[in-house]
Amino acid sequence: MGSVEKVDLDFDEEVPFSSSTNPGKVHAFQSEKAEKTQVLSSVNLASLSISKQIGIRPIRSIYVVLIKAKINMLLPFGPLAILIHYLTGKHGWVFFFTLLGITPLAERLGFATEQLAYFTGPTVGGLLNATFGNATEMIISIYALKNGMIRVVQQSLLGSILSNMLLVLGCAFFTGGIVHSQKVQVFNKASAVVNSGLLLMAVMGILFPAVLYFTHSEVHFGKSEISLSRFSSCIMLIAYASYLFFQLRSDHNKYSSLEEGGDSDENSDEEEECELTKWEAIGWLAILTAWVSILSGYLVDAIQGASESWNMPVAFISVILLPIVGNAAEHASAIMFAMKDKLDITLGVAIGSSTQISMFVIPFCVVVGWCMGKPMDLNFQLFETATLFITVLVVAFMLQDGTSNYFKGLMLILCYLIVAASFFVHVDPKTTKNSGGE
Template sequence: MDNQNSQMVGIHSHLEMGSLEERAVLEFEDESLFSPDSASRKTHSREGPLVLAPSPASEPSGTKCTSNSIFNSIKIVVFSTKINLLVPFGPAAILVDKFTDNHSWVFLLSLLGIIPLAERLGYATEQLALFTGPTVGGLLNATFGNATELIISVYALKNGMIRVVQQSLLGSILSNMLLVLGCAFFSGGMVFSKKEQVFSKAAAGVNSGLLLMAVMGLLFPAVLHFTHTELHFGSSELALSRFSSCIMLVAYAAYLVFQLKSQKNLYVPVDEGGNQTEGDGDGDEDEAPEISKWESIIWLTILTLWISVLSEYLVNAIEGASVAWKMPIAFISVILLPIVGNAAEHASAIIFAMKDKLDISLGVAIGSSTQISMFGIPFCVVVGWIMGRPMDLNFQLFETATLFMTVIVVAFMLQVCPRRKLSLSNSISSIILKENLFNVNARILVL
C-alpha cells in the first residue's frame, strides 16, 4: 500500500508539473499575440537553453514595402492626372520618324508628347521644393521649369539653328512676363474680387532690376550691329556677346548668393497686412508631400532624360513642319515652343494666384524670366562657343525693343503698387494683357 501511495503521489505531482508547463505554454502563446519576438520563444527545448528563431517574414516584408512604395509613386506621378493621356504621343513620334519621312507629324507628336512631361517635371519639382523651403523651392521651380527650353535650345544649337534658339528663349521671356503673369493677376483678381492680394515688393524689385540688366546686355550687341560701328563686322559683335554673357553669368551667381545666403529673408512671403511670414509655419493641408524626396529626384532625372530624347526629334522636324504647314519658323519658335515648354508654369502660376499665393506666382513668372535672361541665354552663348557655333546676343532690333518695352512696363507696374498690395482695381492684369495682345499682333504682322 505504501508503494502504491508513493506511486500515486508521483503521478499526481507529474500531472501538476505538466499542467504548470501547459499554463506556461498558454501564457507564451498569449504573449505572441502582442509581441512578434515572443512567438519564437516556443521553439526552445525544455531541457536546453532559450534559442530565438529568426523571423522568416522580415525580409519579404521589406521587399513588399519597397514594391508598394514604387507602385504608389508610379500611381501618383503617372496615373493621377488626365494630361498624361498625351504621353503615348512621344513614342508614336519616334515610330513615325523611324518608318516614315513625315516631319510634320513627327513635330506635332513630339510637341504633344512633351506637354505632359513638362507638367510632370513641374510637379516633381514642387514635391522636391516641399523638402527644401520656400526660397530654394522657388529656385528649383524656376530651374526645372526652364529645363525644357534649355534642352531644346542645346539640340537646336547642335544643328546650327541659332535663330530658333534666340527666338524660343525670347518667346519664353515674353510669355512668362505677359501671358503667364497677366493670367495670374486676372485669375487672382476674379477669385478674390472683394479683397486685396499682397506680394513682396522688394523681391519683385530685385527681379525687375536683374531683368533690366539682362536687357542692357542684349541691347549692346544689337546697337553695335545696327549702328555699323564695329571694327570687325561679325567678330566684334560675337566677342562682345561672349564677354557680356560671362558678366551676366557672374551676376546671376551673385544673385543666387544674395537670394540663398545673404538676404534670404527678403524672399519670405508676406501676409495680408504686408508683414513677412515664415515659410515653415502652419501650412495648409494640401502642402504635405505626396512622394518622398528621393522619389522626386529619381522622377526628375527620368523626365529630364525623356524630354531630351523627344527634344531631339522635335528640333530635327521643325524645318519640315514649317514647309508642310506653310508656317514661318519664327512663329513656331516664338509662339509654339514657349507655350509647350511653359505649360507647367502657366498652370502653376494661375493656380497659386487663385489660392491667394501671389508671391509664388510672381516667383514662377518673373523668376523664370529672370533665370532665362540672366542664365539661359548666356548659357546658350557659352555652349555655342564650346561647340563652335556663332551664337550671339544680337536678337535683332524688333525683338530687342519688344523685350525692352515688356520689362519696363512690368517693372513699372510692380513698383507703383502701394503698400505691397495688388487688387483688380489696380488694372495691372488688364494693362499686361493689352500689352501681350499688342506684342502678339505685332509679331504676327511682322511674320
C-alpha cells in the same frame, strides 16, 4: 484498521492537491508558447510588410510620376510623333504631336525637382530650380544650336520670357482678381523690384550688341559683336549667381518670410507632397531629361517643315508656339497660387522664370555655342530687342505698387495678343551671320 483508513484519507486528500498543481504548470508553458508565437508572427508580419514595401515602391513611384497627374494623358503623343516621323514624314504633325508629348514632361521635370528640393535644402534647391526649372528650353536650344539654328534659339528663349511675363502673369492676375474680387491682392514689392532690375540688366546686355551691329560701329565687323556678347554673358552669369546667393543667404529672412508664413499654415500639405525618395527623384530627373532630349531632336528637325506646311513664319512658331511647351507647368501653378491668394509664389514662378531665362539660360547658351564653335550671340535683332524692352517696362510699371487685380491681368493678356499678332506678320531678316556657321 483506523490507522489504515487515516492513511487512505490522507492519500485521498493529497491526490486532488497534486492534480491541481499540474494544470497550472501546463497553462504556464502554454502561455509562454503563445507569447513566443505572437512575437514570431509579428516579426514575420513586419518582414512581409518590408518586403512588400520594397516590391511595391517602384510601382508606386511609377504611379506618382507617370499616371497620377492628369496632364500625363499627353505622354503617348511623344512615341506617336516618332512613329509619324518614320512612317509618313509629315513635319506638321510631327511638330504638333511632339509639342503635346513634351508638355507633360516639362511639368513632371518641375515635380521631380520639387521632390528633390525637400532633401537638398533651400540653397541647393534654388540651384536645382535654376537648372531644371527651364530644362526643356535649354535642351531644345542646345539641339537647335547643334543644327546651326541660332535664330530659333534666340526667338524661343525670347518667347519664353514674353510668355511668362505677359501671358502667365496676366492669367494669374486675372483669375486671382476674379476669385478675390472683394479685396486687394498684395505681394512682396521688394522682391518684385529686384527681379525687375535683373530683367532690365538682361535687356541692357541684349541691347548693346544689337545697337553695335545696327549702327555699324564695330571695330572688327562680325567679331566685336560676338566678343561683346560672350563677355556680357559671363557677366550676366556672375550676376545671376550673386542674385541666388543674395536671395538664399544674405537676405534670406526678408525674401522668404512671407513664403515661410504660408508654408507654416500648410505643413500637412507639404508632408503629403513629398512622395518620392531622394534617389527616386534623381532617377526620374535623369529619365525625364533623356526623354525630353530625344523628343527635342524631332521637334527641332520638324520646325522648318511645320512652318512650310502650316504657312506660318518660323518666328511665330519659335516665339509663340515653342514657349507653350516649357511654360505649361508655370502657367498652371501660377494660376493655382493666385487663386489661393499667394501672389508671392506666383511672382516667383512667372517673373522668377523670366529672370532665370534672361540671366541664366540665354548667357548659358551663348557659352555653349562658344564651346561648339557656333556664332551664338546676344544680338536678337532690332524687332525682338525692342519687344523685350517694352515688355519689361510694362511689367515693371505693373508691379511697382505691390498690388494686383483682374484689370492688370487683362491688360497683360491683351499686350501678349499684340505681341503674338506682331510676330505672325513679322518676317525674319535673312542674315549670313545667323544662318548657322561662320
